[in-house]
Amino acid sequence: MSGYGVEPDEMKKATLVDQKIEALLGGQPVAPMDAVATELAAFRDALGGAFPLPVISEAIEDAHLVRIMDAVATSSAASTLVLQSARPTPVQRLRARLSSKVAAATFAFTTAFGGAAYAGVLPQPIQDATATAASFLGIDLPSSSGDDPDSERPNKVADPTPDADRDRVPVGADDEANEDDDARTDGTEDRKDDTQDQADDRQAGEGDGSEDGDGPDRDEAGDDRDESEDRDEDERDANDDSAEDARDEAEDVNDDARDGSEDRSEDESNDGDPNDDSLDDSVGDARDEAEDATGEMDDLDADDRSELEGSSDHDQD
């Protein structure tokens, strides 16, 4: 016994036992057979007897082989699909090749042509066309005339005047239409006056011939006409007032939209970001409001006209 409480040949014994176990478990003869080896060999034999090598019945084997071949077919079909999907078709290969060539050519052309255009050394027509095309993309390129490309660039946000004019156009057109309506109304009134004059003439002629018979009736008819004229004038005044009010509102909205767009465009131009979508949206909203108000006014004018025409028809009748 050593000082550590370990027998001197313990490691050797362990190695020997390990070798015996390995030999026994491997089915090899062990000599000498001590108690441990004998016990282990008996256990090995018993275990072999407890779990004999099974004989798989034909039914089970056939069922398993059917499952195996089904799995083989599924696996081969899946691998075929994977191979087909992984291999590009001729069209795909051609498209990829063309795409890469087009991309390379575009890059080379842009690099060479863009550099020359930026330097302003291109021929005059090409330089002008390039500067104009680049200005739409927000790129400043010198033109052949030497003008500031910013002045040539159509900047709809920085210069809202065209939009404002475009906004103003429907209002002006409506004014012209209203003037036409007024002329038509005046014509109706003229026709109405002519009809009234003719009626007065007829009444005067009839009055000359038969003063006694229909005097009170004529007076009543004249009173009726006077009342209808008064009603027509009142309605015209009211319609004109409401139309003018709607027109004023539309003009106010247009003025507000113009003022807002001008203010915002000034702000944006000061900020140096003229291509802001929010400004376009605001101008578009104001324009929509103005068009809605103008539409209301047109509807009101149309109503006025229909009412006036109805009253004139009534008067003519």
Place this chain on the structure above:
Amino acid sequence: MSSQDWDFERALTAARAGSEWAWREIYAELAPLILRYLRGRAAIEPEDLLGDVFVQVVGKIDQFDGGADDFRAWVFTIARHRLIDTARSRARRPVDPVSDEVLVAAAGSADAEEQALSSLAVAEARKAIAQLSPDQQDVVLLRLVAGLSIKEVAAALGKNPGAIKALQVRAVAALRRNLPEGVSL
């Protein structure tokens, strides 16, 4: 390279190509050993599990690379994983297993005394195995029942050969401790 290895290589190549005779050969070579191991691990419905093992072998055959010994260890690795998965799924849905005595009686035998002795030996052997740790069970069964070498068992269990030897020694010591008095194996 031995003739057996060459046959295996040929069978493996043909099996990868989907040949039925190759799969029949592989099945005949390995299925009895796998079924024996599954029964030793007290698998429920080991025949069904054996079919699942081979279906998984078919699905993963392209991933295998090695010789006959490596292939056998690889297949037992799959069998062990399928066994563990089945045990886990069974644990979620517990069933009442039929005892060995009932199964042996249901199988039927001409000699009642021999049947009783056989069932007793089976019961004692399974009880002795069941008292080992799962790793020790695997080592003992793969070595004694499936006939794998230390190297193959190490490959099947994903351990190094030294660890397998240590597990083997501890398993034998545990078997000696756990054997009931008066029962000689």
